[in-house]
Amino acid sequence: MTAHSSTHTSAIEVVALTKRYGDGKPAVDNINLRIASGSYCCLLGPSGCGKSTTLRMIAGHESVTSGDVLLENRNITSLPAAERGTAMMFQSFALFPHLSALDNVAFSLKMKGVAKTERHEKAQHLLERVAMGHLLQRKPAELSGGQQQRVALARALITQPRALLLDEPLSALDPFLRIQMRAELRRWQKELGLTFIHVTHSQEEAMALADTMVVMNHGVIEQIGSPHDIYNRPVNEFVARFMGGHNVINTPTGKVGVRTDHIQVVGAGEQVPTGHTAKLATVTDVEYQGTYVLLGLQDPASVHSASSTAEASVMLSENQFSARPFAVGDVVQLAWSPEAAHALMP
Template identity: 60%
Template sequence: MRTPNDLELVHLTKRYGDTVAVKDINHVFANGTYVCLLGPSGCGKSTTLRMIAGHESVSDGSILLDGQDISRLPPAQRGTAMMFQSYALFPHLSVRDNVAFSLKMKGIDKTARYKAADDMLALVDMGHLAERLPAQLSGGQQQRVALARALVTKPRVLLLDEPLSALDPFLRIRVRGELKRLQRELGISFIHVTHGQDEALALADEVVVMNNAVIEQAGTARDVFGAPRTEFVARFMGGHNVIDLNGGRFALRADDVKLADSGHAATVSVVEYQGDRVAVTSKLGETEVLALVPEAEFYANPKNPGDAVGLAWDEGRLHRLLA
């Protein structure tokens, strides 16, 4: 159900000469939700984000926030704020002055802007480092400063362009938990661009999958993963097999495939140990089928490449694809 505070894209299009980067997108981002724009490189997700922010012009269509068309407004007047992948902190300014910079540009006095900056630094647990320069911070600390700087203007929508890509895997998991906590505490919309399926599934209230300049599918993380509509979504989200059966094309989750003494005759081609499970890829005719087998179950009856194996699944777990 739409509310007046939603962000809405109406027939949004971006062209670069003869190249269409974003094609006639229509979508409503519900107020106060965490949304991940997910897709491969070049699909149009970052261009969409930059048009919302005002850093790319709109070729056709409009962007509505609170019912107002903001697509021709300068970035500072849109009610949005953007956190860039590179963080783009000023190296010669302290952490506090970096966060307060946009307020200084708006003419807010030093006492008020420092108070606002300190409040935001406290929110991201960086208050104790307010006097440091960016070069004296770790990558994760710089990320939190950039986040505080984006939030200090109290935007209605925060836009994040692959904000975790520069972090190591351990820190990435910790920081994404902080992002989700902040979004819930602030109650504003976060729109987060990523090409990481795990990141989108972990963070998003809504996942919007883009491909070839259009939205391929949108829905809750569970719906998009559990019920992909197209072959592209099934393959891109991972964890699915795409199988032709009885003249139809189906998605089948890899954790629904069982190794059995009977069933569809196949030959094991790859075995990968993944800790709590083992990924077994088998050739079923010309089709590769992935089975994710619990570790204990696999080692009770281990398989090796070249072994004959039966593949079985509950027919009710087959999900018909639209295209």
Template identity: 70%
Template sequence: MNANKASSAVELVSLTKRYDDGEPAVDQISLRIEPGSYCCLLGPSGCGKSTTLRMVAGHEFATSGDVLLDHRNITWLPAAERGTAMMFQSFALFPHLSALDNVAFSLKMKGASKTERHHKAKDLLERVAMGHLAHRKPGELSGGQQQRVALARALITQPRVLLLDEPLSALDPFLRIQMRAELRAWQKELGLTFIHVTHSQEEAMALADLMVVMNQGRIEQAGTPHEVYNRPASEFVARFMGGHNVVHTNGQKFAVRNDHMRMSPGGTSDGLPARVTDIEYQGIYVLVGLRAQDEMGDQEVSVMVPEAQWAEAPVALGEHVSLGWTPAMAHGL
């Protein structure tokens, strides 16, 4: 399927949502999502990511601002007229209907004949490797199988943008990894624009072409996973993404990845003094938690030590060490 024909660009222009208390759940965000790309909206609970998704879907209306699909203003259109489809966290399958009838349901509501809707539903179930289970009900399917049925049901309306609201959060960890690989493969095969809400940094980094980190209703940073992880735009992004320490030295604030920091035993005059507070063996590395003293006072930091290096020079809880890093590895905030 050609991405240029199958998908659409999505633009949010000063998009705002306020509820009755007047506080903005989404606060004048602007963003462009290229056609055929996989965008992940990422952030802690209450940051506005799901509200943003619902405004794109038409399940919430904006207080102000616009939602554009290929320069077409869809801000006030009903959900069914937008060219988008939503895949929900709970999958929201009808328990009394077969997989086939779940997928065909929206066409039934539009008045399509049984023959037509079942033909299209069967094609989509085959596409997501569920054709052989078309007559099973949701309770007879695994979580991963239910997700495939939910995807087929969303695709039967031929959307140009597929919206996914934490679709993997209900799955066990092993299946979650398997299904995110399948989601990425389907997105590439279908050529659709995907907008996926998640609170998982790992999930967003594995899936996204465009990662959008939100905080308190605003966009803190938007970029590729590589850009966001390696060059966080703010202290919030550095801390939220994990794997970074924020340190203050020489009157400046830096983010330093924990695998770019080094530990030396004892306190030295040219290092950041710290005390070991936690040690976690992670297999190929050991994650050492420390309480460090920088220009702003006590800071919780961590250092990722390769297993072989740890074996040669382990440290103990309570031990005093010095922390250092190569200046080129420190990213100014």
């Protein structure tokens, strides 16, 4: 695990946080994490890595086996969800189908005994803030997915939380709307100045949104850092492969990661650039992606294995590929400079 420190105030801190179900391996295994106040943090990883369980423990929707959850230096580990100062925005939005957008947003204030006029005034203000002021009386079934998400966001914000927790909030949306809504989430987070903790399995989504990314696997944190740092310098093979855009290559001095766009492809009998490391490979796939061509490559010795798949990939610009096209079956040399490779921990 990579240590994370910040000069900013920590909005959320988890200390030795663990969750066990029965006698099996922990779903979350003794993790430590500080999330700076006013930042956008994404918990990222494959299904079953512990990211949603971590979020639910922070929210108070999941009991803690051991460890602590702190909000602005206040221990909230044993507090019920409603008393923590956090709010949760669920993947399904979880709107009441029989209530209007206005009453959905105002519902928690109604439960607290706030007068109708006051709670509706506050709910209307938030709906206007998320560009839903003109649809106050519509019920969820009469709203699009993006509009439902705006209502869900306003409903979460009406409790004036110190941190907003988002559990895969974009996964129910179509790809075009997902891109639009992540831009809006980022804008709202900056305008509100709130701490957002967002669970996702999408590397692209996390990189677009996060100030801090937390990559998890098997209940532990593999790496913490900015999107730029994690993409360019994954600490180990898991992070490199999970984030994509990297090749994990065994060399005589150990395992290294090299970005797919930092590798040159040279014909088998051609001269490799001076100072570059070279490795033979066979082209197994050629995919045209518009602005670039993606080559799948494999060790020539295993190219006829029935179970083998592409071991490496290289991204060539459309112009590069047009000037020097390669075809499936070609034996080539992969070449990279020392600066393009960085060592990976086991």
